[in-house]
Structure formats: C-alpha cells, structure tokens
Amino acid sequence: MAETYSPPPHYGEISAIELLPLVLRFLNLVTVKFAYKTVSYPFSGTHFTLRRVLWRTFVATICPNSTFRQMQWVLPNTGTLYLKFMKSLPDKPEIVQENLEVEGGSLHWIGPKSNKKVMIFVHGGGFVIPAVDGHFFMVDWWRREAKRRFDIDFSVAVLEYSLVTHAPWPIQLRQVVAALQHLINQGYDPSDITVVGDSVGGHVVTFLLCHLLHPHPEATPITLTKPLAGTAMLSPWLCYSIEAPSWKRNAAHDVMPLPALLQWSGTFQKSRTRTDDGYYFEPATAPASWWTGIEKVTKDVLFATGDAEGMFDDIVATKDKIAQVAGKEMPLECFVQPKAAHNEALVEFACGDKPGPTNERMMAWIKNVYA
DSSP: OOOOOOOOTTTTOOOHHHHHHHHHHHHHIIIIIHHHHHHHGGGSOOSSOHHHHHHHHHHHHHTTTSOHHHHHHHSOOHHHHHHHHHHHSTTOOOOEEEEOSSTTOEEEEESOTTOSEEEEEEOOSTTTSOOOHHHHHHHHHHHHHHHHHHOOOEEEEEEEOOOTTTSOTTHHHHHHHHHHHHHHHTTOOGGGEEEEEETHHHHHHHHHHHHHHSOOTTSOOOOOSSOBSEEEEESOOOOSOOOSHHHHHTTTTOSSOHHHHHHHHHHHHHTOSOSSOHHHHOGGGSOGGGGTTGGGTBSOEEEEEETTSTTHHHHHHHHHHHHHHSOTTSOEEEEEETTOOTTHHHHHHHTTOOOOHHHHHHHHHHHHHHO
C-alpha cells in the first residue's frame, strides 16, 4: 500500500447544534418518506425501480436542506471511501493512494499501476461533496467489463480534488493538470491516457481541454507529445446560468433539485479568485473558435446527457460548437439517453440498478479508444 495519502484537514467536522437537525431530517426520511414511497410504489405508475425511487427521495430531501458541512459529515471523503471500497473487493487488490504536488489533490488507483492504459476519473458532486459509492462501482465495472468483453486492460486513477468549501477555484484546474502531468512524468504515453468525468467532474475534464488549448495563467502548461486517447464527459455542468430552455422544460423530471444546484453553483462562483477566465469556468459560453485545434490534444470526444435533465441544452450546444472546428476525422459525439435525468449512469450504480444505455455507450467508447 502506498502511504503518501493525506486526507483533507477538518473534513466533515460539525458541531452538535449542526448535527441535531440532520438527525431529525434522516428520521423523517426513513420513518415517513421512505415508508410512504414504498407503500405507494405499486400504484405510482413510475418506470423507475423502487430502489431508484427511494434514492431520488433521499437526494431530494437531503441535498437542498442540508449545509455543506452536514453533507460532508454524512459522506466520507473520497480517499476514505476508496479504502472502504477496495477492502470490500473479494480479490483484495493492491491499494495505492498518491498525493499530487498541488495541495489537496490525490490519485486513488483501481487496477495495477503497471497497466499501460490509464483512465483519470474525475467525480461529480457540485464541487461541494466527495465521490460516492456509485462512482467506484461504476468505474470498476467499466474496467472489469472491458477486460471480460474486449480483453482490454486499463486501470483507473480516481482524482480527489479540493472541494470549494476547502479551496477556491482555480485550484481544481491546477489539480487535474497536476494529475495528468504526474502520469506523463511516470512514463505513461498520452495516447494511452483517457480523462473521464461526470457532472462537475465532466466540467473539470472540459476545462482541462481548455487548458491544453489555451494554457490558463494559474496552471502549469502541458505540452503533449501526442493527443490523449480520449476524453468523455457524462452530464457535464458547463454553465451556471439556468437560462437554457431545458432547465425549465425538465425541472419536474430531473434528479437534482434546482435549489440545491443553485446553492452549489453559487458557492463555486463566489470562490473564484479571478473573473477573467470565463471560458474555462463556463465552457458552454465559449465560441466555436475557442475549440480550434482540439484534435491535437484528444483523439476522441464523447459527451453524454439525458433528454430529461436541465443541463441538456448547454451540453448539446457545446458539442455543436466543437463540431464546427474539429477535424473531420476526429470522433465526436453527444450521446443522448432517452427519458434520462442528470447523470443517469452514476445513479444506476448508486442505487444498485442494472447498467443502462449510457454505461453501455461508455463500454463501446472504451473499446474504441483503447483497442
């Protein structure tokens, strides 16, 4: 086990005064809301499984009504959860955790570092909560299925970046840049590296692409000898405005309550230490010309979204802008899962459902970029 990991200081610390309303909220959730949803489920007419209904009820209850400190008390930090996940696996794989040079950034490895092919995975969570169990189940399923189906061996390096309650933007950009540079310094070929993220993790991947095209003044430039094998963004949060029509159109269907999203994005926006880097901060606002040369930094770009999520229009519009300037030979797609809300690929693993269309599209993408 690599002993270079240091957890974030003061993570999850709350007072008894903060704890009491959280306990009461959970008691109400379990004894009232879960009970009602379970009894009424056979008559609801929903296409969701009961597990999915209860999970969505949990999110709708806890996320908009809890402080960031309360949510971080409930959810272990990413490194701690990684240890729990790895120790639960029957094959008892090696545990490797590495601190990066940028304060607060760490990599947590699933699969051996000796594998030639590596995926940097950046988790979502609104920049205010850590990775959840579903993230580890999802990326490990991708990895094991790629081996089973296609005989492709790759490892996943899960990036633990600083939450904005602990460090302001743009340290998150510096940390994903440090993660990529760390792998290159250790001898990994850029053409064997993919970078994948969900929700704000997809945002992190997108502003890494921005940095590779236009080095941000507060992050170390990276000169790639070859383009990355591919980049994939699942339901990326690319703009903090809610003016796109899909926000209104899908408000009643999306999994994340809008008040929580506005609170989270407001905190992230207030954390900014500079305001002259808008295209990095909100990539959906960048013009098509901003993406000129993208085929020189990544061989393949995949966006994924659900047509029932608020972020849908911003995601599709960003893909369309890239398509205007990308080389004709570069694979570029926005995969749309019908009737899917935000980050459906993760939700399936978070609540124990069968992997659906977006996860299957990811398997085909992994085959293409690593074959």
